[in-house]
Amino acid sequence: MSVGAVRLVDHFEAGLDAPICLTWELTYACNLACVHCLSSSGRRDPRELSTEECRAVIDELEAMQVFYVNIGGGEPTVRRDFWELLDYATAHHVGVKFSTNGSRITPEIAERLAGDDYVDVQISLDGATPEVNDRVRGAGSYATALRAMGHLRDAGMENFKISVVVTRENVAELDAFKAIADDHGAQLRITRLRPSGRGADVWDELHPTAAQQRELYDWLVAHGEDVLTGDSFFHLSAYGQALPGLGMCGAGRVVCLIDPIGDVYACPFAIHDAFLAGNIRTPGGFAGVWRESELFTRLRGPQSGGACESCGFYDSCRGGCMAAKFFTGLPLDGPDPECALGHGEPLLAGRGAGHDAPRPAQDHSRLRPPARACDENPLAVWTR
Amino acid sequence: MSDFDLDRPWRVSGSVALRPERFGALAYSFDTRRLSFLKSRTLYEIVRSLAEHPSGRAACEAAGASGGELPPLCTALGTLAATGMIEERVA
Numbered sequence: 001m002s003v004g005a006v007r008l009v010d011h012f013e014a015g016l017d018a019p020i021c022l023t024w025e026l027t028y029a030c031n032l033a034c035v036h037c038l039s040s041s042g043r044r045d046p047r048e049l050s051t052e053e054c055r056a057v058i059d060e061l062e063a064m065q066v067f068y069v070n071i072g073g074g075e076p077t078v079r080r081d082f083w084e085l086l087d088y089a090t091a092h093h094v095g096v097k098f099s100t101n102g103s104r105i106t107p108e109i110a111e112r113l114a115g116d117d118y119v120d121v122q123i124s125l126d127g128a129t130p131e132v133n134d135r136v137r138g139a140g141s142y143a144t145a146l147r148a149m150g151h152l153r154d155a156g157m158e159n160f161k162i163s164v165v166v167t168r169e170n171v172a173e174l175d176a177f178k179a180i181a182d183d184h185g186a187q188l189r190i191t192r193l194r195p196s197g198r199g200a201d202v203w204d205e206l207h208p209t210a211a212q213q214r215e216l217y218d219w220l221v222a223h224g225e226d227v228l229t230g231d232s233f234f235h236l237s238a239y240g241q242a243l244p245g246l247g248m249c250g251a252g253r254v255v256c257l258i259d260p261i262g263d264v265y266a267c268p269f270a271i272h273d274a275f276l277a278g279n280i281r282t283p284g285g286f287a288g289v290w291r292e293s294e295l296f297t298r299l300r301g302p303q304s305g306g307a308c309e310s311c312g313f314y315d316s317c318r319g320g321c322m323a324a325k326f327f328t329g330l331p332l333d334g335p336d337p338e339c340a341l342g343h344g345e346p347l348l349a350g351r352g353a354g355h356d357a358p359r360p361a362q363d364h365s366r367l368r369p370p371a372r373a374c375d376e377n378p379l380a381v382w383t384r
Numbered sequence: 385m386s387d388f389d390l391d392r393p394w395r396v397s398g399s400v401a402l403r404p405e406r407f408g409a410l411a412y413s414f415d416t417r418r419l420s421f422l423k424s425r426t427l428y429e430i431v432r433s434l435a436e437h438p439s440g441r442a443a444c445e446a447a448g449a450s451g452g453e454l455p456p457l458c459t460a461l462g463t464l465a466a467t468g469m470i471e472e473r474v475a
Contacts, residue, residue: 006407008407011405020419093401097417117415
């Protein structure tokens with residue numbers, strides 16, 4: 001295609017009038033409690049958007065010509081109005097790709113999904129065996145996901161997605177994941193483990209080692225566009241050739257997150273006040289936040305790469321992922337904690353024990369011990 | 385290099401949506417779930433108006449493209465045809 005003086009990526013870095021796509025988490029409620037949940041989900045938030053408010057968001061997305069939304073949560077299908085909202089979106093020309101653990105994908109639902117061109121489904125699976133998967137996602141979750149995938153295949157749903165967060169424990173299973181996807185007529189999607197939400201608690205133990213990252217990169221290069229990545233590994237391009245995708249951080253520029261209570265964040269991995277642009281319940285609605293928020297305006301301006309700017313790979317890796325740096329307590333204008341050249345490691349080591357990395361702004365986790373004894377019972381006494 | 389036939393009638397495929405942008409346009413296919421970038425306003429104008437013209441060439445001319453501008457546009461249209469974003473229509 002014709003090439004102008006300004007590269008396409010420069011246009012994207014300066015931000016578009018509407019997102020190319022966005023993530024919309026419909027609820028913080030979830031029947032699972034994955035150890036690495038990006039949104040620290042578990043319990044519903046009483047402030048979650050009503051059906052009417054969700055319809056208004058869809059109307060706005062239609063007006064802004066956002067082609068599709070990635071719906072997630074929590075587990076979005078636990079919302080009683082989920083299927084109704086799905087129909088409303090597709091009737092308004094907003095395509096939907098939704099992420100699910102598969103627990104509500106019955107044969108009937110699978111039939112219905114297979115018949116709708118505007119809907120795509122993404123089943124989360126974090127191990128190619130029950131042992132590896134269930135350690136992260138909970139007992140029985142592997143069987144649940146495989147059952148849902150079987151229903152989708154049997155209904156003739158082609159090219160649905162199987163979404164894997166790559167960890168130290170499952171990186172050896174990449175070929176096995178690919179075989180599972182091929183078996184189901186599905187497409188494999190591999191994304192990065194982010195230290196966001198509860199992911200911050202397990203990132204040190206679960207993020208791939210440097211050697212594993214190299215292995216992952218070679219595997220992704222070998223599979224090219226056959227395997228989707230949501231552009232999550234552009235920081236690995238410093239190993240050599242760039243991976244398919246835009247190769248840039250789209251946060252607040254071409255993507256964003258709407259959370260269940262209508263808060264708009266720069267990206268799904270950055271649920272923290274530092275990345276909060278506004279709320280769709282304010283008078284300008286979502287479009288107002290997208291176009292006028294101070295944060296997004298700042299993200300669309302020139303960014304400082306700090307020490308990384310003198311690196312020969314800065315042009316391709318762009319300093320990596322903002323959220324990964326932020327939630328591991330590293331400076332934003334320095335290397336990614338998983339920098340392919342190893343520049344993140346001394347910084348991580350230098351944080352020392354008990355470092356105080358920022359905590360996520362929202363925590364809806366179930367089964368957490370109360371922060372203070374009196375949060376639960378005003379008469380409680382410490383017994384430990 | 386392109387085997388795109390500029391002299392045949394074309395149109396945007398039924399499942400494809402176009403969104404104009406400062407740099408050109410975004411094209412999204414609900415069928416293949418593929419996103420493409422049209423990297424100039426001229427290319428956008430040509431693609432948008434394909435169905436209104438008897439041939440791809442006529443659409444290019446109407447958008448003010450001629451001579452040396454045609455080969456790269458033809459390559460771009462060939463890619464869009466190969467990926468199902470545009471399709472030949474029955475004249």
